[in-house]
Amino acid sequence: MLQATTLKFLQSLKKNNSKEWFDVNRKQYEIAKADFATLVDSVIKTLAKKDSSIAHLNAKNCMFRINRDVRFSKNKDPYKTNMGASITAGGKKIAMAGYYFHLEPGGNSFVGGGLYMAEPDKLKKVRQEIDYNWDAFSKILHNKKFKEQYTDLDRSEGMSLVREPKGYEKDNPAIDYIKLKSWIALKPIADKELTGKELVKTITTAFEALYPMIVFLNEALAD
Numbered sequence: 001m002l003q004a005t006t007l008k009f010l011q012s013l014k015k016n017n018s019k020e021w022f023d024v025n026r027k028q029y030e031i032a033k034a035d036f037a038t039l040v041d042s043v044i045k046t047l048a049k050k051d052s053s054i055a056h057l058n059a060k061n062c063m064f065r066i067n068r069d070v071r072f073s074k075n076k077d078p079y080k081t082n083m084g085a086s087i088t089a090g091g092k093k094i095a096m097a098g099y100y101f102h103l104e105p106g107g108n109s110f111v112g113g114g115l116y117m118a119e120p121d122k123l124k125k126v127r128q129e130i131d132y133n134w135d136a137f138s139k140i141l142h143n144k145k146f147k148e149q150y151t152d153l154d155r156s157e158g159m160s161l162v163r164e165p166k167g168y169e170k171d172n173p174a175i176d177y178i179k180l181k182s183w184i185a186l187k188p189i190a191d192k193e194l195t196g197k198e199l200v201k202t203i204t205t206a207f208e209a210l211y212p213m214i215v216f217l218n219e220a221l222a223d
Contacts, residue, residue, distance in 0.1 A: 097221070101203055
């Protein structure tokens, strides 16, 4: 579970997104950061029983900085108003399929994972793997545990090509998934769950349902 003070800090930061306010409240940030790290470490420890490839990680390997890169953005707010952790076998800077937890009070928190906006060579590998092994990938997506958590992969705007990629036919049974540019599944987490005793279980149960897809995607990338 997370402390209510962690959520309160992020809510206050959203209203006071400036270096001056942050400097005054840096101690509260450090407390919130440590609280989030404790949660991430607990999730890793629990999830590693299912996915041993992430057992060597700790929160430091997975958490993102709260400072925003504003160089190429119209939004010049210096800080993110969320905390995030990417749990992948190679660490957060390695382009692999993995798990992600996003903490943003106000109804914007979620859990999920997969492979996000892969580079062209990786896109090609995953599409080819889905095409060659459609029965196996379809079985993963129709697994009862996956369906209970996510229903399907994310198909929001910009996540899929309008037309089928070169070399693939419209009538390919896997075409809706071959057209995707990211293969991720997401599940919202309500604010009331964030401070509940079952939060680690909620997150790890969602991640465990993703595990077969993570393995499938990473095997495709390794080929």
